[in-house]
Amino acid sequence: MTVSSTPFRALRIDRDAQGVRCSVASLTVDMLSPGDVLIEVHWSAINYKDALAATGAGRIMREFPRIGGIDASGVVAASSDPRFKPGERVLVTGFDFGVAHDGGFAEFARVPGDWLVPLPDGLDLREAMVLGTAGFTVGLGLKRLADVGHDPALGPMLVTGATGGVGSVAVSVLAGLGYEVHALTGKPDQAAYLTGLGASAVVPRPDLTDGVRPLEQARYGGGFDVVGGATLGWLLASTRHWGSVVACGLAAGHDLPTTVMPFILRGVSLLGVTSADCPAAWRHAIWQRLATDWRPRDIQALVAREIDLKDLPDAFDDFIQGRVRGRTLVRVRQ
Ligand SMILES: NC(=O)c1ccc[n+]([C@@H]2O[C@H](COP(=O)([O-])OP(=O)(O)OC[C@H]3O[C@@H](n4cnc5c(N)ncnc54)[C@H](OP(=O)(O)O)[C@@H]3O)[C@@H](O)[C@H]2O)c1
Missing domain, CATH: 3.90.180.10 (Medium-chain alcohol dehydrogenases, catalytic domain)
Structure with missing residues (x-):
């Protein structure tokens, strides 16, 4: 045969x-x-x-x-x-x-x-799929943050949907790179898992049923959002001056309730990532980094x-x- x-x-x-x-x-x-x-x-x-x-x-x-x-x-x-x-x-x-x-x-x-x-050297076939599209998406987000010169000293990065695939990899990789990571989750019983990955705080999902204000208390240096909807609007409104938020998901919806205020009063950057279509040179370079300095500490x-x-x-x-x-x-x- x-x-x-x-x-x-x-x-x-x-x-x-x-x-x-x-x-x-x-x-x-x-x-x-x-x-x-x-x-x-x-x-x-x-x-x-x-x-x-x-x-x-x-x-x-x-x-x-x-x-x-x-x-x-x-x-x-x-x-x-x-x-x-x-x-x-x-x-x-x-x-x-x-x-x-x-x-x-x-x-x-x-x-x-x-x-x-x-x-790439540094990953076996199984580890490559532990990362997979989730890991590659986190890598793309890190590249976008580096491209705008995001400064980790601005403050904690909030990772939303933190227990999910992209969220878990983001918590692990960002913490490994020395960021202070706060993990926003709808699963408070998973706090030990998230702190084990490197989160220094576990944040319950905010109640946003009354909507998002144009500006909230500026708590975060930025974030990594997989949820979309009001959560992303709230994160933008909660980001400090010159912070950056990576938007990659729509687990809660594809709408984005926001105003121009975070952008024109705090200089916040909203960075998109799309893992399916990106230049080949980026793809190869990101996988090299995921196998080396961006590799999660405990894959x-x-x-x-x-x-x-x-x-x-x-x-x-x-x-x-x-x-x-x-x-x-x-x-x-x-
Ligand atoms: N742009 C890209 O190229 C790209 C690449 C990969 C993934 N994505 C997108 O990113 C998102 C996450 O993907 P994934 O593979 O990581 O998914 P996943 O493993 O299913 O994780 C999604 C997580 O989002 C949170 N969540 C789910 N429903 C929610 C809701 N209604 N409100 C608030 N949070 C909710 C949950 O985490 P908690 O319980 O911890 O809150 C859930 O575990 C998806 O929308 C996916 O399409 C985009």
Whole structure:
């Protein structure tokens, strides 16, 4: 049997009259989206976006049926791209992977060589997926903070959605870099987890039902927000002069109630990040740093669960309900 006809397992997402559904299917390599490099996938991980895609809770998938999974790490099995040789260890996150192109919840993936990053020294295949899109997003945020010359001495950085994937990595990496980190969470029972990652204070979600004032007491040097909505508006209004806030998520909504006051009276910067599309040079440089000086101090502490590919269909609801902690790894190969 050739590799192109060998059956393998994959989480296929499809849509019918009842809506979006996912199941583990047996596929063959010749059924995969086209690409120059065939990867034997070893590890993947679940991101909020994967849960939105697999459940149909968000309009993420642009084609059906497709294999889900926006993250993968593995070994090159075959390549017509001269930059990648069989046996080389690689990772892929972002682009159309797991969205309009078959993704990483499968024992094989086939992608354009331009999407691949050689596994940097300092990370193994499993650790690369502990970070995955969550870690890369934190890295992008750090790059944006560095680009505006953000000064850690301005004061504490507030990480919102702190027990989630991006939030947990942000707490760990920022604390490791010497920032004072405050962790905002809806799970006060997870305070020990957050302080273990390096947070020096755990902040309950503020009650913002009466709205956000144009300016609040200036408590924070800035922050890293995955929640969006009123929380992001409140963080902007609570940021000190010349502080910076990285906006990367919408766990609570895509609106942004704010005024120009934080920007024109305190010189606050709002920095966007998008992990799916960024210049290749940034992508490679950020992964190098995640393997070295931006590497979380205790990478294993970020892993909440390790599941098998077959367990995926039952794993997504916890993400939609905001019940997860840290990173959920997917062991793709037995
Ligand atoms: N811009 C990008 O490129 C990029 C990349 C990665 C992720 N994201 C976005 O970032 C967000 C987080 O992604 P993730 O993979 O880290 O997700 P996750 O692991 O599911 O974590 C999300 C966390 O947000 C908090 N949360 C959930 N629902 C909330 C609500 N209604 N109000 C307030 N907080 C809520 C919860 O943390 P607590 O209980 O601790 O508050 C939850 O654990 C998502 O919106 C995702 O789409 C964007």
